[in-house]
Amino acid sequence: MTYSFHPDAELELYSSIDYYESCKKDLGLEFAQEIHKTIKRILEYPNAWQKLDGDIRRCLVNRFPFAIIYYQKDREIIILAIMELHQKPNYWHGRGNE
Numbered sequence: 001m002t003y004s005f006h007p008d009a010e011l012e013l014y015s016s017i018d019y020y021e022s023c024k025k026d027l028g029l030e031f032a033q034e035i036h037k038t039i040k041r042i043l044e045y046p047n048a049w050q051k052l053d054g055d056i057r058r059c060l061v062n063r064f065p066f067a068i069i070y071y072q073k074d075r076e077i078i079i080l081a082i083m084e085l086h087q088k089p090n091y092w093h094g095r096g097n098e
Contacts, residue, residue, distance in 0.1 A: 001043050003077040009069075012082040016066070034061050035082065038068050046072045056080065 005013070013035060021028025038061045042049070049059040055071045069081040 001046070001075050001077065003039060003043060003070075003079060005079045006081070009079045009081050016082060016084070020064075031064055034063050035066075035068070037062070039077075039079070042068065042070060042077055046077060058083075 013032075017028040017032050019028075020031045038059055042059050047057075049057045052058050052069065056069060057071065058067045058069055060067050065085040067083045067085060068079055069083050070077050070079045072078075
């Protein structure tokens with residue numbers, strides 16, 4: 001199985017890495033590693049996490065207040081958002097599952 005990012009989700013990822021790196025040296029790297037581990041869990045068990053809307057699911061990230069919002073299309077995971085849990089919960093809705 002493969003995965004890809006919605007362009008806005010990719011921006012969220014890089015922005016969050018930069019933010020954590022500005023807080024403490026190597027914290028951005030640690031955040032990126034946790035995101036990668038979460039994506040690996042999703043690829044192994046794509047249907048294991050809570051459905052939010054239709055086929056869109058949410059998987060929580062360990063150690064950081066984030067979740068990955070995604071859906072499966074054929075043999076690919078489409079990541080719609082790298083969502084900070086303190087933001088408006090449905091801000092990513094306009095991204096849909098195209």
